[in-house]
Amino acid sequence: MIASKKLLHHFIENTIQENGECVYIKTAANSYTYTEVFDLAKKYQSIFESNGIKKNDRIAIYSSKNMSSIATMIASSMCEAVYVPISSINPPSRAIQIINEATASFIICDKACRDALNECGRGLQIIYSDDEIDICIEKSVDIALNLAEDIAFILFTSGSTGTPKGVVISHRAAEVFVEWAAEEFSITNSDIVSSIAPFNFDLSVFDIYVTAMRGATLLLYTENETKNALLMALKLAEDKATTIYGTPTFYSTLAYYGKLHKFDYSCLRNVLFAGEIFHLENFMKLLEYWPDKKYANLYGPTETNVCTYFKVDATAMNFPNFPIGVACPYATMILLDNNDKLIDQVDQEGELLVAGDSLFFNYWKDTEKTALAFYFDSFNRKYYRTGDIVSLNKDGQYVYVARKDRMIKKNGYRIEPSEIEKIVVSYPMISNAVVLFSKEKNFLFCFVESIECIDKDVFSIKLFCQKYLPLYMLPDKFVLLNSMPKTSSGKVDLQALKELI
Amino acid sequence: MNLETIKEEIKSYVLETIVQGDTVAIDNDTPLISSGIIDSISTLKMVEFLEGKYQIEFEPHEVDRENLDSVDLIAAFVLSKK
Structure with missing residues (x-):
């Protein structure tokens, strides 16, 4: 066999060798072992293949979070296709916009989302159904794509032109982050990782793949469950979660409304957050209930995934807000002023640019926007312009200052x-x-x-x-x-x- | 406790604390959560208010659209918990 390239489903394939019978996904109703999820993915793979899927075809997944959706992501990787997760919190009209924009040849839906699309006048041709999902095919789409990298998925975020914008992510970009995070937060097969974020949010890359790489268990919480802080407080304790990756809004809501004092969180080790600033006042409230956890502030737009991190320690309380920290080993940063001149002075503010393997491939079908997003230095190294104004403090930590454009972060959502x-x-x-x-x-x-x-x-x-x-x-x-x-x-x-x- | 009084109290809480001056006409059967008038954080705030005001306690799974989506539903639920 030729030494083959590495794709995301290989994390699960490798885990099956030793941990096949371990539980990969646990939902409110069921538990599924690695072997069960992988076998289901293989079944989906053969359905896709017998319906003529080609490399780089898009598989849109418009569904509430369930096990089968994850199995279709794995199947997508097996087929070298590209999946496009669309959270069920999107109204059907926005889902259709994304499906059309992605020119998806397959659409995965749960029953509720399929009904919603139907009501919106978007009929679907179902080729397979089970308890959780339908697989639908779009016969009209037949564009073969050749891309310079192996693309794993497209995450659609809010777009400044008024329509959602697709951030195209390669297998390699996802993997460098996954491998680093698994190591940095010492995830093992005894860990129980919670899935809080929707799948179109890059936080879920950690949940799905770091868990899979290490043979840990993923607690799959649905969109409806995660917005109920009282329920989440109970579940995270009962399910003995060891690692949580959520937005500061999620944790603040837990701390203020979850009645955390009622439960035992002694299994919890890692409390990771990203997506927005964690205001110190809210953080201190959480710390009252969870004084002895490992806290880390992870920073990075969807376009780079996590590129800097800050492990919260005693010095952190000296800042008005936590620094975004130091570069991940796979990332290189520079700060540029308004004239693209390098800033090398401590505490001077400039736009943060990021280079390295975690960078996105392009904006889906938008060469103009893609070109504007990148900057090449004199060594022809490619950087992404984050649009975030940042400074570097005397301890070598990056500190977030403001946005350069009109983008808004509300409750961790990019708008x-x-x-x-x-x-x-x-x-x-x-x-x-x-x-x-x-x-x-x-x-x-x-x-x-x-x-x-x-x-x-x-x-x-x-x-x-x-x-x-x-x-x-x-x-x-x-x-x-x-x-x-x-x-x-x-x-x-x-x-x-x-x-x- | 009178159902109509509870309804009035809940309605004025929603109007004064959550809607905050946006002139929204709220009837007792106006959908609150499914219409986006009340978001998930405001829902939790309202639960805290209801627990304090009526000396009741919500079970986690009871914080749900089925019990909280309109003034009518909330008032009936509060009364059933007394």
């Missing part, structure tokens, strides 16, 4: 205001809309300009938005204006609007 604005202005009688975020209130404000005095009941606008946007993107407050404040150059005066919030 481009233009995606919301595009939907709002499509509502009758609305001529302009601007979305701003208030960090203090944790509110998305939507300023709406209406030509005529529209119904004062903004609820109808909110209901309209809900048809097209996931709940986390819905504005918390609408402000109706006769006209937007303008700057002298005629642009919307964002500063003036900020003063209104």
Whole structure:
């Protein structure tokens, strides 16, 4: 046999040699061993193959989190196809947008998501059904793709042009992170890792593959379960979770509303967080209940996955917020000023650029955006422009300062205001809309300009938005204006609007 | 305790604490969670409020749309816990 390349399903294949009978996935109702999940993946593989799947074909997965969805991801890797996870928290119209954008030739759905697509007028041709999922085929799609790297999956995030943007991730990029994280957090086959994040969120790469690589057990919590802090507090204790990777919002909610004092978390070792700033006040609240855990702040946009990390220690409390820390071994960082000049002074702020094997391949079908995202240094080394303003402190730790563009992080979700604005202005009688975020209130404000005095009941606008946007993107407050404040150059005066919030 | 009083109390809590001035018409059967009026964190805040105000305790699985999606449902649930 030729020394073959390494693909994500090999993590599971290797684990089966010694840990085949260990539990890979545990849900509220069932437990599944590595062998069971792998056998199911092989079954899906043969279904895909007998229906003519080709290398790099896209398999969209629009489903609530279940075991079979993970098995289709493994099957996708076996077929050298590319999977596109779409969380069930997306309304069907946004799922369709992503499915169409990805030109998926197969669509995996659970019953609820399939019904939702159906109601939206998107009929599907089912070729296989079981208790958890349907496999559907799109006959019309037949584009053979040749890509320079082995692509594993595409994660769609909020896009600044108003439509979701696909971040294309190679097997290699996912693997360097997985291998590092498994080692850094000493995951073994006795670990019990919780799956909190939706599958379209890069945190799930840790959950699914670090667990698989080390023969550990994955506690698969659904979207409905994870938003109920009281239930999560109970489950994480009962299920004896050893490792959790979630957003600061998830942990804060647990600490404030979960009644953590009622339960025993002595099995818990690793508490990892990413996606947004963990405010010290909220962190201290969590620390009251979980004083002796290993805490780490992991940083990195979807485009690079985790590229820096900070292990929380006693010195951390001296900062207003935790540093994002030091570079992961596979990543190289530089800071550039507005003129792309290298910043080499301590505490000077600049845009963070990241190079290394964890970088994404491109933005799906968007060469223009891809070109703008990369920077090449004089050695022709490729860096990703994160758009995050960062400085380097005297201890050699990177510290996050702000965003360079309008991107918003709310409750760990990445939101481009233009995606919301595009939907709002499509509502009758609305001529302009601007979305701003208030960090203090944790509110998305939507300023709406209406030509005529529209119904004062903004609820109808909110209901309209809900048809097209996931709940986390819905504005918390609408402000109706006769006209937007303008700057002298005629642009919307964002500063003036900020003063209104 | 009177069901109608509880409904009024819950309605004013939702309007004053959660909706905060956004003129939303809330009837006793207006969907609150499934419509996005109340997000998951506000739901937990409301549970905390209900527990304190009515001296009841929610079981984790009871924090659910089935019990909390409208003023009617919440009030009936609160009364059933008394």
